[in-house]
Amino acid sequence: MEPVIRVHSKTAVIPSSNIDTDQIIPARFLTTTTKEGLGLQLFADWRYRADGSPNPDFALNHAYARGAKVLVAGRNFGCGSSREHAPWALLDYGFRAVISTEIADIFRGNSLKNGLLPIVVDEATARWLLDNPGAEVDIDLEATRLTLPTGVSVSFPLEAFARHCLLNGIDELGYLRSKAADIERYEAARAQELGS
Amino acid sequence: MTLVAARTLFDKVWAAHEVVAETPDTPAVLYIDLHLIHEVTSPQAFSVLKALKLPVRRPDRTLATMDHSTPTSTDQVFGKVPIKVDAAAKQVRQLEQNAAEFGVELFGMRDARRGIVHVISPELGTTQPGMTIVCGDSHTSTHGAFGALAFGIGTTEVGHVFATQSLLQRKPKTFAVNVDGQLRAGVTAKDLILAVIGKIGVSGGTGHVFEYRGPAIRALSMDERMTVCNMSIEAGARAGMVAPDEVTFAYLKGRPRSPKGAAWDRARARWRNLVTDLGATFDAAVDLDASSVEPMITYGTNPGMVLPIGSSIPDKAGDEVFDKALRYMGFHSGDAMLGKPVDVVFIGSCTNGRLADLQAAARILRGRKVAPGVRLLIVPGSQEIKRQAEAEGLADIFKTAGADWRESGCSMCLGMNGDTVGAGQYSVSTSNRNFEGRQGVGARTLLVSPFTAAASAVQGRITDPREML
Numbered sequence: 210m211e212p213v214i215r216v217h218s219k220t221a222v223i224p225s226s227n228i229d230t231d232q233i234i235p236a237r238f239l240t241t242t243t244k245e246g247l248g249l250q251l252f253a254d255w256r257y258r259a260d261g262s263p264n265p266d267f268a269l270n271h272a273y274a275r276g277a278k279v280l281v282a283g284r285n286f287g288c289g290s291s292r293e294h295a296p297w298a299l300l301d302y303g304f305r306a307v308i309s310t311e312i313a314d315i316f317r318g319n320s321l322k323n324g325l326l327p328i329v330v331d332e333a334t335a336r337w338l339l340d341n342p343g344a345e346v347d348i349d350l351e352a353t354r355l356t357l358p359t360g361v362s363v364s365f366p367l368e369a370f371a372r373h374c375l376l377n378g379i380d381e382l383g384y385l386r387s388k389a390a391d392i393e394r395y396e397a398a399r400a401q402e403l404g405s
Numbered sequence: 406m407t408l409v410a411a412r413t414l415f416d417k418v419w420a421a422h423e424v425v426a427e428t429p430d431t432p433a434v435l436y437i438d439l440h441l442i443h444e445v446t447s448p449q450a451f452s453v454l455k456a457l458k459l460p461v462r463r464p465d466r467t468l469a470t471m472d473h474s475t476p477t478s479t480d481q482v483f484g485k486v487p488i489k490v491d492a493a494a495k496q497v498r499q500l501e502q503n504a505a506e507f508g509v510e511l512f513g514m515r516d517a518r519r520g521i522v523h524v525i526s527p528e529l530g531t532t533q534p535g536m537t538i539v540c541g542d543s544h545t546s547t548h549g550a551f552g553a554l555a556f557g558i559g560t561t562e563v564g565h566v567f568a569t570q571s572l573l574q575r576k577p578k579t580f581a582v583n584v585d586g587q588l589r590a591g592v593t594a595k596d597l598i599l600a601v602i603g604k605i606g607v608s609g610g611t612g613h614v615f616e617y618r619g620p621a622i623r624a625l626s627m628d629e630r631m632t633v634c635n636m637s638i639e640a641g642a643r644a645g646m647v648a649p650d651e652v653t654f655a656y657l658k659g660r661p662r663s664p665k666g667a668a669w670d671r672a673r674a675r676w677r678n679l680v681t682d683l684g685a686t687f688d689a690a691v692d693l694d695a696s697s698v699e700p701m702i703t704y705g706t707n708p709g710m711v712l713p714i715g716s717s718i719p720d721k722a723g724d725e726v727f728d729k730a731l732r733y734m735g736f737h738s739g740d741a742m743l744g745k746p747v748d749v750v751f752i753g754s755c756t757n758g759r760l761a762d763l764q765a766a767a768r769i770l771r772g773r774k775v776a777p778g779v780r781l782l783i784v785p786g787s788q789e790i791k792r793q794a795e796a797e798g799l800a801d802i803f804k805t806a807g808a809d810w811r812e813s814g815c816s817m818c819l820g821m822n823g824d825t826v827g828a829g830q831y832s833v834s835t836s837n838r839n840f841e842g843r844q845g846v847g848a849r850t851l852l853v854s855p856f857t858a859a860a861s862a863v864q865g866r867i868t869d870p871r872e873m874l
Contacts, residue, residue, distance in 0.1 A: 231838065232840065236843070240495070240496055241492070293446070293541075313608065318562070369431075
């Protein structure tokens with residue numbers, strides 16, 4: 210995996226709260242057997258009209274949002290299904306970070322494993338970001354700080370190990386496999402304990 | 406004398422599966438007893454194994470089935486006609502190839518043991534108290550009904566479990582859902598969990614594992630406990646647990662893969678310790694009185710937008726999320742839910758596709774007809790349940806009533822397999838999610854119990870099932 214150290218970009222804003230993974234990538238597109246190409250179907254039911262043309266009312270179709278790598282959304286982003294197709298679709302579209310006051314557990318874990326940054330901020334910071342679509346923000350993973358164009362800078366929580374893996378481009382599977390001896394010992398001890 | 410700290414059920418299961426404990430810098434390595442897989446969230450994980458030339462470490466702890474994108478029409482399932490959705494047919498073939506290549510047991514398309522992954526594992530007895538169980542599906546929380554720690558994972562983590570039978574996890578917090586009193590007649594486990602979600606909200610459980618406790622929970626059957634635990638994720642909790650008891654043991658005894666003979670006695674003795682100790686504390690708690698729960702129905706586009714069926718839609722003028730949801734649903738503040746028209750009724754899913762749910766639907770549908778113009782689709786949770794429902798005469802009741810009785814699968818819960826609700830149509834559904842477009846582009850979903858679904862199918866409008874019981 211490529212290291213992720215800094216994301217500097219303007220934002221795109223979808224203010225809805227409780228954006229579930231069925232909106233991010235509707236189930237009918239989950240019949241794919243690869244990770245690639247899902248960006249085309251990102252937010253499909255909001256982004257396109259019934260005839261397949263872009264819905265001019267949807268944020269990602271506004272000129273300001275073109276090329277944005279940071280998505281700002283309302284509270285509880287990524288709730289619902291565990292489909293990893295959601296972060297795959299966001300990444301494939303070009304997003305590198307999602308900012309909200311609350312991000313659902315499974316989506317957050319899936320995002321971190323793919324290099325998409327789930328950034329949780331306080332209400333005031335979120336309010337400012339929601340009110341200022343297209344703002345140039347800076348996300349510094351080393352310092353775990355988000356800086357707004359106003360100069361305001363806030364720290365955000367990020368699990369220590371996930372941060373370490375992102376900064377160094379480490380695949381978590383490699384780390385887990387390095388624990389093989391511990392896993393074998395555990396299995397042996399457990400088999401004895403359970404008498405099986 | 407050493408004092409052992411009082412522990413919750415969750416703490417006990419977690420501690421028993423810690424291969425390596427967590428530190429400030431590193432998450433715990435958590436051992437996984439049972440890995441359930443299906444066709445939609447596994448292909449990319451198998452691709453990782455192939456790229457790294459790794460085997461599935463414990464195929465004996467891995468069980469595969471196909472449920473999400475599979476057809477429910479008998480002709481398609483049994484090969485009389487090809488699977489209509491091409492991409493779904495490809496996923497099915499890929500799982501068949503992957504299972505064969507990696508030595509994973511697969512309950513394939515025509516296997517009598519096939520069904521929704523969260524229905525078949527309890528049915529077989531592979532889901533057992535005290536286990537850690539994962540699956541690339543958020544409704545894995547269902548298995549917590551047995552006192553297992555069971556949660557949904559992403560496809561990258563499916564790959565981790567394939568390769569190491571373990572996961573990197575931070576220990577979640579605990580959350581007691583205390584339910585006192587007793588459910589009244591015509592009020593079901595589905596209504597109870599919808600009431601819980603309504604009370605704490607769709608993200609109220611984020612970062613936590615629920616333990617459902619109290620006399621109202623103890624009084625539930627295993628099918629009902631599974632309905633409750635199934636929807637933990639709709640309140641944001643990855644897992645929900647119920648301490649195992651005599652109800653659990655009676656359910657498991659004699660199942661095809663439950664322990665037998667002396668092993669059964671040893672297992673049951675071990676399972677009896679899987680209770681929260683007196684004096685153990687939770688990080689959060691909520692109290693509910695089951696006696697005050699009414700039949701519930703959702704009116705918006707997430708499961709937290711829910712109210713007692715006899716109520717009217719509240720007024721939250723100025724709340725953008727609320728207004729957007731009502732626009733999508735074509736509803737207005739002040740509308741009564743009772744009497745609203747219905748186009749489609751779906752009875753099934755990992756939430757309410759078990760035998761008890763079909764029996765509940767049959768109690769209403771016996772001797773009655775589906776209202777003209779309403780489509781009633783009934784999809785059993787597994788082929789085994791289908792057989793039982795046919796043997797008990799439930800299927801005949803459904804067919805006589807005018808329902809469409811199908812082969813098992815996830816079906817119209819998420820509409821991946823072509824079983825969809827049309828744009829703008831109202832679907833009264835026993836499934837778990839009323840998200841925009843969940844059951845089809847533009848579909849409008851109202852989540853209810855099997856009683857309410859069946860009653861509404863007969864009347865052709867939203868109906869309080871207690872009038873018909």
